[in-house]
Amino acid sequence: MASDNIQIKVKRQDGPESKPYWQEFEVPFKPHSNIISCLQDIQRNPSTCKGERVNPVVWECNCLEEVCGACTMVINGRVRQACTALVHKLDHPITLEPMSKFPVVRDLHVDRTRMFRNLKKVKAWIHVDGTHDIGEGPILPDEERAKRYVLSECMTCGCCLEACPQFSKDNNFLGAATFAQVRLFNAHPTGKFDQEQRLDAVMGEGGIADCGNAQVCVEVCPKHIPLTESIADVGRQTTLQILKNLFFK
Amino acid sequence: MDKRARKFVVIGGGLAGLACTMKLCEAKAEVVLVSYQAVKRSHSVCAQGGINAAINAKGEGDSPDIHFYDTVKGGDFLANQPLVRDMCFQAPAIIHLMDRLGVAFNRSPEGHLEFRRFGGTLYSRTAFAGATTGQQLLYALDEQVRRYEHDGQVTKLEWHEYLEAVIDHEGVCRGAVLHDLRTGEIFTVGGDAVVLATGGPSQVYGRSTGSTVCTGAAATSAYLQGAKYANGEFIQIHPTAIPGHDKLRLMSESARGEGGRIWVPKKAGDTRSPRDIPEGERYYFLEENHPLFGNLVPRDVASREIYDVVFNKKMGVTGEPMVYLDLTHHSKEYLDDRLGGIIDIYEKFTGDDPRRVPMKIFPAVHYSMGGLWTDFKDDGHGLIDHQSPRNQMTSITGLYAAGEADFQYHGANRLGANSLLSCIYTGLMMGPGLIQYAKNQDKVFENVPHQVFEDAADKWKDRIKQIKSMRGKENPYGLHRELGDVMMEHVLIVRENAKLEKALLLIDDIEIRFRDIHCLDTTHWANPTPSFINQLHSMIHLSKIITVGALLRNEFRGAHYKPEFDLEQPHDFDPHEYVDYLEQKHYGEIPEGAFPEDHLAYMKRFEANNENWLKTTIAHYGEGKPHISYEPVDTSLVPPRPRKYE
Ligand SMILES: Cc1cc2nc3c(=O)[nH]c(=O)nc-3n(C[C@H](O)[C@H](O)[C@H](O)COP(=O)(O)OP(=O)(O)OC[C@H]3O[C@@H](n4cnc5c(N)ncnc54)[C@H](O)[C@@H]3O)c2cc1C
Ligand code: SF4
Ligand code: SF4
Numbered sequence: 064m065a066s067d068n069i070q071i072k073v074k075r076q077d078g079p080e081s082k083p084y085w086q087e088f089e090v091p092f093k094p095h096s097n098i099i100s101c102l103q104d105i106q107r108n109p110s111t112c113k114g115e116r117v118n119p120v121v122w123e124c125n126c127l128e129e130v131c132g133a134c135t136m137v138i139n140g141r142v143r144q145a146c147t148a149l150v151h152k153l154d155h156p157i158t159l160e161p162m163s164k165f166p167v168v169r170d171l172h173v174d175r176t177r178m179f180r181n182l183k184k185v186k187a188w189i190h191v192d193g194t195h196d197i198g199e200g201p202i203l204p205d206e207e208r209a210k211r212y213v214l215s216e217c218m219t220c221g222c223c224l225e226a227c228p229q230f231s232k233d234n235n236f237l238g239a240a241t242f243a244q245v246r247l248f249n250a251h252p253t254g255k256f257d258q259e260q261r262l263d264a265v266m267g268e269g270g271i272a273d274c275g276n277a278q279v280c281v282e283v284c285p286k287h288i289p290l291t292e293s294i295a296d297v298g299r300q301t302t303l304q305i306l307k308n309l310f311f312k
Numbered sequence: 313m314d315k316r317a318r319k320f321v322v323i324g325g326g327l328a329g330l331a332c333t334m335k336l337c338e339a340k341a342e343v344v345l346v347s348y349q350a351v352k353r354s355h356s357v358c359a360q361g362g363i364n365a366a367i368n369a370k371g372e373g374d375s376p377d378i379h380f381y382d383t384v385k386g387g388d389f390l391a392n393q394p395l396v397r398d399m400c401f402q403a404p405a406i407i408h409l410m411d412r413l414g415v416a417f418n419r420s421p422e423g424h425l426e427f428r429r430f431g432g433t434l435y436s437r438t439a440f441a442g443a444t445t446g447q448q449l450l451y452a453l454d455e456q457v458r459r460y461e462h463d464g465q466v467t468k469l470e471w472h473e474y475l476e477a478v479i480d481h482e483g484v485c486r487g488a489v490l491h492d493l494r495t496g497e498i499f500t501v502g503g504d505a506v507v508l509a510t511g512g513p514s515q516v517y518g519r520s521t522g523s524t525v526c527t528g529a530a531a532t533s534a535y536l537q538g539a540k541y542a543n544g545e546f547i548q549i550h551p552t553a554i555p556g557h558d559k560l561r562l563m564s565e566s567a568r569g570e571g572g573r574i575w576v577p578k579k580a581g582d583t584r585s586p587r588d589i590p591e592g593e594r595y596y597f598l599e600e601n602h603p604l605f606g607n608l609v610p611r612d613v614a615s616r617e618i619y620d621v622v623f624n625k626k627m628g629v630t631g632e633p634m635v636y637l638d639l640t641h642h643s644k645e646y647l648d649d650r651l652g653g654i655i656d657i658y659e660k661f662t663g664d665d666p667r668r669v670p671m672k673i674f675p676a677v678h679y680s681m682g683g684l685w686t687d688f689k690d691d692g693h694g695l696i697d698h699q700s701p702r703n704q705m706t707s708i709t710g711l712y713a714a715g716e717a718d719f720q721y722h723g724a725n726r727l728g729a730n731s732l733l734s735c736i737y738t739g740l741m742m743g744p745g746l747i748q749y750a751k752n753q754d755k756v757f758e759n760v761p762h763q764v765f766e767d768a769a770d771k772w773k774d775r776i777k778q779i780k781s782m783r784g785k786e787n788p789y790g791l792h793r794e795l796g797d798v799m800m801e802h803v804l805i806v807r808e809n810a811k812l813e814k815a816l817l818l819i820d821d822i823e824i825r826f827r828d829i830h831c832l833d834t835t836h837w838a839n840p841t842p843s844f845i846n847q848l849h850s851m852i853h854l855s856k857i858i859t860v861g862a863l864l865r866n867e868f869r870g871a872h873y874k875p876e877f878d879l880e881q882p883h884d885f886d887p888h889e890y891v892d893y894l895e896q897k898h899y900g901e902i903p904e905g906a907f908p909e910d911h912l913a914y915m916k917r918f919e920a921n922n923e924n925w926l927k928t929t930i931a932h933y934g935e936g937k938p939h940i941s942y943e944p945v946d947t948s949l950v951p952p953r954p955r956k957y958e
Contacts, residue, residue, distance in 0.1 A: 077835065077837065078837045078838070093557055095556065095557070095661070095662065095663075096557045096558070097557075097558060097661075099558045099559075100556075100557040100558040103558060103789065106787075106789040106832075107787055107789045107790045107793070108787070109832055118832060118833040118835065118839075118841075119789075119832055119833060119841065121838060121839075121840060123349065124524055125349060125353050125354075125355065125523040125524050125525055126353070126355065126357060126358050126523045127523070127524065127558055127559040127561070128358060128559070128561055128562075128657055128661075129657075129660065130357045130358060130444060130447050131352075131353040131354075131355075131357050131358075131523070132352075132353060133349060133350075133353045146558070147660050147661070149661075149663070168494060168838050169837060169838035169839075172838065175350070179350065179352070179458070182455075182458060183458060183461070183462045186459075186462075187455060187458070188414075188455035188456060188458060188459045189412070189413055189414040189452075189455070190459070191412050191413060191456075193338060194334065194335060194338055194409055194740065196405035196408070196409070197412075198408060199408050199411070199424070200408055200411030200412040201412075202422070202423035202424065203419055203423050204419065204423050205418065205419040205420075205421075205423070205426075208416050208417070208418065208419050209416075211414075211416045212416040212441065212442050212448075215414075215416050215441075215448060215451060216442075216444060216447070218352075218353075218357070218447070219350075219352055248414070251414050253412070253414070254414060
């Protein structure tokens with residue numbers, strides 16, 4: 064770093080219907096700092112490089128350890144979490160933009176309700192008899208548990224959808240994250256019981272057949288969820304389901 | 313009237329709020345679930361290590377009663393015992409339930425649940441799902457609540473902030489004042505009861521292991537409305553966190569549970585790379601000072617030992633406030649499998665690989681044992697009467713608290729992996745009592761005069777308007793950092809009255825400067841600044857509760873370490889002596905020579921200190937500050953005795 068300051072360009076937008084505009088900020092360089100601490104510095108001194116007092120930048124964050132999924136944004140053209148974007152590893156000046164596949168609420172904060180709605184569509188839960196004490200859960204080999212575990216780390220961050228050429232604001236494509244959740248629940252001994260309903264949901268409009276197999280989703284997933292493998296697996300499950308529907312219904 | 317569904321307002325969608333919502337829905341109630349952000353992003357996702365239940369899966373002779381004993385002992389006997397015992401007895405069923413809900417808990421070779429050891433116990437009692445147990449538990453509950461949302465029983469109000477309880481003329485809570493964080497609208501919702509499951513207050517310390525929304529503002533708002541706040545001064549410091557500018561990220565206790573060793577070079581200021589320092593030149597101070605528990609001493613003990621090594625012995629790594637936490641003696645495969653998630657965290661945020669070099673860590677604020685005072689009713693047999701509407705009710709009728717927001721269960725210090733348990737436990741346990749409360753009430757909120765709700769909303773419309781008109785010089789975010797720095801410097805691991813008094817002056821100063829705040833953003837859409845300013849106001853009050861409580865409590869108990877009042881336990885003292893001492897006292901005089909003289913003197917000091925201080929601190933709000941009083945602790949099941957972790 065030549066100077067002790069870093070330049071950050073932020074794409075701002077006052078509301079869902081407003082026009083975006085760019086502003087440039089300068090914050091002190093600190094070793095090992097991340098984009099979150101830069102945004103916090105801007106909060107503490109919300110002036111642009113031109114010395115203009117502006118409203119602090121609005122973004123979403125919570126855990127700051129890449130498990131809550133809140134702080135996803137596009138940093139230097141790449142979708143990722145702001146908390147793990149270490150300043151000394153980024154090219155400068157740094158650009159920050161909101162994700163483009165979700166409606167902007169304000170500045171870098173977007174509305175990802177659609178992802179949660181999709182989880183409802185595919186019934187991403189296990190239907191239990193009740194919460195009362197009826198003893199142990201199913202006995203499972205640890206390998207099977209481990210396969211589900213990697214899928215269950217999905218934090219609904221939206222990176223995979225931002226990167227996906229098939230997913231857009233004006234279609235209903237369910238997207239890679241949702242397909243992986245279908246696989247997760249279908250792989251559970253009790254979750255399996257609702258497998259058909261889940262597969263029906265992914266066979267409908269915006270379902271798995273619309274996936275163009277571009278495989279970019281898996282490259283951007285911060286949790287290394289095996290997305291393409293999951294899509295293939297759920298694809299096979301739907302094929303079987305179609306055959307079953309043909310012959311037995 | 314009986315046809316009407318029971319309606320509840322649950323604030324917070326962490327483990328406690330979601331567990332409670334699920335339980336209420338199962339009882340056919342309707343729930344409005346309110347959260348700052350999508351509930352799936354709640355702070356509970358941060359918990360890495362695990363959740364305790366004495367299932368005795370490894371045949372070590374563990375039992376819920378031993379779990380209970382470890383918990384009250386770990387908490388230095390400041391916890392109300394029937395509640396703790398009930399929690400420990402429910403724990404196995406809770407783990408099995410979470411397993412049935414699909415949590416990917418690690419399994420044993422036979423396919424049962426796998427358990428590991430955590431601090432403060434000698435048993436393998438901690439179930440875990442990889443290195444993201446909190447995330448996995450939260451998701452399982454989130455999924456169940458999503459199912460009820462899909463079925464229409466739950467209305468989620470995410471991106472909404474709880475401002476205050478609606479309290480009618482009889483002093484009964486009838487609903488909540490909410491703030492839509494997008495539109496800026498302020499409105500009320502009514503409910504048969506309101507549950508605050510709003511988590512901990514670690515943001516009072518600026519940087520901590522907590523998430524950014526953990527401001528404690530909701531609980532403090534209840535305190536400002538007259539609810540009792542209890543044991544505020546008991547703040548747990550986690551011994552092992554990774555220093556950072558925006559956050560002090562936790563290095564889970566499971567790193568120690570899986571054999572992580574804490575050390576510093578024997579030569580102060582040694583500049584060699586840790587791998588070049590031979591075994592003989594390393595000071596494994598926890599192992600040396602605590603041969604039985606070793607690196608797994610409870611958190612308060614570990615934090616103090618690290619503080620001592622760094623500040624008193626000046627042996628911090630390269631002279632800085634840091635010590636090594638070393639895992640490099642394990643194979644890469646073993647570490648990836650057992651600790652993958654937390655190792656990734658360290659690597660991601662520092663660039664160093666803990667599989668090859670020891671991690672550098674230092675203690676950080678982690679958990680608040682204190683919180684809103686809540687009630688309970690025991691069943692007369694050392695457990696809880698689950699049908700009682702008193703369970704988890706704050707001192708405001710109809711306002712309940714659960715999870716980290718309440719003060720029960722952990723006494724003066726929480727044991728690792730007991731919080732996820734207490735959060736889920738409270739959420740589930742309080743369900744039947746809430747339903748009873750709704751059934752018993754003589755008036756439903758729909759019959760409370762409208763004016764009560766309108767007045768409550770108007771008060772907050774004015775308040776936010778007033779905040780938006782603040783045009784002073786102070787930056788609210790900067791002022792928050794300063795508050796945090798004051799608390800970190802004066803009210804952290806080692807507490808001294810002179811420093812605490814100074815902290816109070818500094819907080820007063822911050823409170824005065826608060827009036828001179830500049831509301832940086834006055835727009836109407838999705839504007840977080842006014843609500844942050846309001847939260848800062850709460851944090852200032854909360855910092856006073858913590859500091860005044862700490863100042864007045866002239867003893868050393870659990871996480872509250874005041875060296876001036878250390879009772880100086882003799883090194884060769886055995887806690888069993890105290891049991892004998894009590895017994896002999898019970899039967900009359902203590903025979904001469906029954907105990908070494910210094911032991912006897914210590915036991916007398918211990919007893920006298922408990923008379924003075926074994927009590928719950930209660931903070932009551934009045935005229936801008938906390939008024940402190942004390943309440944007895946229910947120690948009916950295990951008599952308090954000295955703690956010792958050899
Ligand atoms: C890094 C870390 C690791 C941990 N590891 C462990 C562990 O291994 N084992 C263990 O037992 N414990 C652990 N803990 C402790 C444990 O995670 C927490 O105590 C627990 O998750 C708290 O859960 P909760 O339900 O009370 O609240 P939270 O999960 O904090 O949820 C609070 C909820 O309230 C909402 N909220 C708060 N205020 C408002 C408001 N004013 N308006 C609207 N909504 C509001 C938030 O949006 C959120 O939904 C750990 C804690 C940390 C920080
Ligand atoms: S494979 Fe391609 S089309 Fe399919 S979900 Fe991934 S990115 Fe989208
Ligand atoms: S699959 Fe990966 S990228 Fe997609 S939402 Fe989940 S965690 Fe994010």
